Amino acid sequence: MMSKTKYSFLNGFEFKSGLKVKNRIVIPPMTEASGFEDGSITSDELRYFKIHSGGVGLFISPVANVSENGKGFEGELSITDDRFLPGLTKMASAMKQNGTKAVLQIFHAGRMSNSKILRGEQTVSASAVAAERPNAETPRELTNDEIEQIITDFGEATRRAIEAGFDGIELHGANTYLLQQFFSPHSNRRTDKWGGSVEKRMTFALEVIKTCHTMVEKYADRPFLIGYRLSQKRLKIPEFEWRIHCNLLTHCAISQSITYTSRWATLGELH
Numbered sequence: 001m002m003s004k005t006k007y008s009f010l011n012g013f014e015f016k017s018g019l020k021v022k023n024r025i026v027i028p029p030m031t032e033a034s035g036f037e038d039g040s041i042t043s044d045e046l047r048y049f050k051i052h053s054g055g056v057g058l059f060i061s062p063v064a065n066v067s068e069n070g071k072g073f074e075g076e077l078s079i080t081d082d083r084f085l086p087g088l089t090k091m092a093s094a095m096k097q098n099g100t101k102a103v104l105q106i107f108h109a110g111r112m113s114n115s116k117i118l119r120g121e122q123t124v125s126a127s128a129v130a131a132e133r134p135n136a137e138t139p140r141e142l143t144n145d146e147i148e149q150i151i152t153d154f155g156e157a158t159r160r161a162i163e164a165g166f167d168g169i170e171l172h173g174a175n176t177y178l179l180q181q182f183f184s185p186h187s188n189r190r191t192d193k194w195g196g197s198v199e200k201r202m203t204f205a206l207e208v209i210k211t212c213h214t215m216v217e218k219y220a221d222r223p224f225l226i227g228y229r230l231s232q233k234r235l236k237i238p239e240f241e242w243r244i245h246c247n248l249l250t251h252c253a254i255s256q257s258i259t260y261t262s263r264w265a266t267l268g269e270l271h
């Protein structure tokens with residue numbers, strides 16, 4: 001007897017950018033820490049992507065760092081330079097078997113790194129405040145020029161993702177990395193345009209989104225997704241600030257055709 005159950009997650013979905021996925025099953029970003037020391041991809045990791053792609057509609061990659069001092073852990077992928085393009089191109093192709101769409105997750109780890117991973121360099125963040133975790137190192141406060149450079153780095157990473165053949169990027173705005181460090185009043189004590197009120201603490205994220213969007217307009221000749229991963233975890237903010245955070249990003253999503261994802265969202269809830 002035929003089952004009458006309807007599985008809507010097996011239906012296709014079209015994002016605002018025009019990107020179509022064949023079903024609503026997503027592999028979330030999961031770092032395997034299998035990259036080479038310099039952040040280039042290994043054949044082991046390519047094999048992992050080939051094995052897992054094909055069935056799902058969307059495959060989000062492990063996170064890759066956009067700036068040299070944004071590396072968060074050993075074995076992490078890097079998208080800091082054009083020399084990584086050949087490996088990233090193989091990666092996009094491996095993730096795109098049988099119609100699966102491939103999204104590259106990008107980030108800057110900020111204070112969630114350490115001087116060992118950064119080979120002697122001090123970590124950086126919005127302010128010189130250590131994370132509340134065992135053995136956390138105190139970061140150096142970023143200068144205005146350095147902040148502008150990191151925003152440019154996010155833009156350059158987006159261009160490389162387009163050139164490598166990915167179908168989109170996801171900005172890692174969760175898990176207490178730099179985008180979230182600028183938003184959280186615990187890690188952001190600045191009094192310039194990058195800190196202070198909840199709106200000002202959002203400036204960094206909004207500038208990053210704007211720059212990535214500009215790069216997509218300039219370089220993408222196909223539908224290309226910009227996603228944003230959110231998480232309320234460990235933000236240490238009142239509920240109303242979280243709502244403003246979501247509202248501003250939603251506004252941004254509508255005005256700039258950006259699709260944003262929360263940790264628990266399914267594709268059906270995104271539009």
Ligand SMILES: Cc1cc2nc3c(=O)[nH]c(=O)nc-3n(C[C@H](O)[C@H](O)[C@H](O)COP(=O)(O)O)c2cc1C
Pocket residue numbers: 028029030031032061062063105172174175229263
């Ligand atoms: C080994 C491992 C690596 C992960 N790497 C990433 C990552 O690179 N980026 C990210 O946003 N989340 C990462 N996550 C979080 C997952 O995407 C997911 O949110 C988390 O596992 C919670 O989902 P679950 O409740 O279904 O396990 C990772 C999780 C695991 C277990």
